[in-house]
Amino acid sequence: MRLALAGGELILLPEHAVLEPVTRSLLVADLHLGKGLSFRARGLNVPAGSTALTLERLTRLLDHHQPAALLILGDLLHDAHARHPAVLERLSAWRHAYQGLEVSLLTGNHDRHAGALPESCGIRAAGAELNLGAWTLRHDDGEGGRGFTIAGHVHPKVRIVAGIDAMVRPCFWLRERSLVIPAFGAMTGGWRVRPVGAERVFISTGAAVLDVTAAAQATSLRRRSSRSLNRTW
Numbered sequence: 301m302r303l304a305l306a307g308g309e310l311i312l313l314p315e316h317a318v319l320e321p322v323t324r325s326l327l328v329a330d331l332h333l334g335k336g337l338s339f340r341a342r343g344l345n346v347p348a349g350s351t352a353l354t355l356e357r358l359t360r361l362l363d364h365h366q367p368a369a370l371l372i373l374g375d376l377l378h379d380a381h382a383r384h385p386a387v388l389e390r391l392s393a394w395r396h397a398y399q400g401l402e403v404s405l406l407t408g409n410h411d412r413h414a415g416a417l418p419e420s421c422g423i424r425a426a427g428a429e430l431n432l433g434a435w436t437l438r439h440d441d442g443e444g445g446r447g448f449t450i451a452g453h454v455h456p457k458v459r460i461v462a463g464i465d466a467m468v469r470p471c472f473w474l475r476e477r478s479l480v481i482p483a484f485g486a487m488t489g490g491w492r493v494r495p496v497g498a499e500r501v502f503i504s505t506g507a508a509v510l511d512v513t514a515a516a517q518a519t520s521l522r523r524r525s526s527r528s529l530n531r532t533w
Contacts, residue, residue, distance in 0.1 A: 335350060336348055362398060438450075
């Protein structure tokens, strides 16, 4: 799906990524590599394989779109436990397969806990903020950037109700001065967003990106109406 915005155009991809067509830059956020390992280190019995699955998805995305640069909007590793040799070796091997690709990482809150990446990973540390043409790239969409911000951090999801059926899906969240993109990682939670005013939300079908703003707003209105009736009784 192409979004025409004041600063230009962005392409929302079904793989929960964004393509900036002028510079051919691919944007992803919140991979959280090593999250399963981190949970298991704390005694939580979660399945293995999320790091491999995330990097496999990223590989397919890169091979399909052939971008000039990959920009990771924070939270590449989950935490210090994720700096395990197995995770770093897999990340380095993946990076070795794309030696001609420029890869940059903006600092996210989890990256600060994880610490700096080894040089063998070949990923440039881009700091907290990076300008890409008309866009300001950050991990979160808070104040500080100029113009329009593209960010991640909150892992936005939206709930949609149709009759007795309901679903919660990761979403792109378009706000007045920012676009918050879904988490890319295979093992990530999410924070439910409720679009208000001119905000819009988009979900992926796996093959396409759809605007579900009207359905999401109707769900929120239905929920508020239900709460109001409950208070009355």
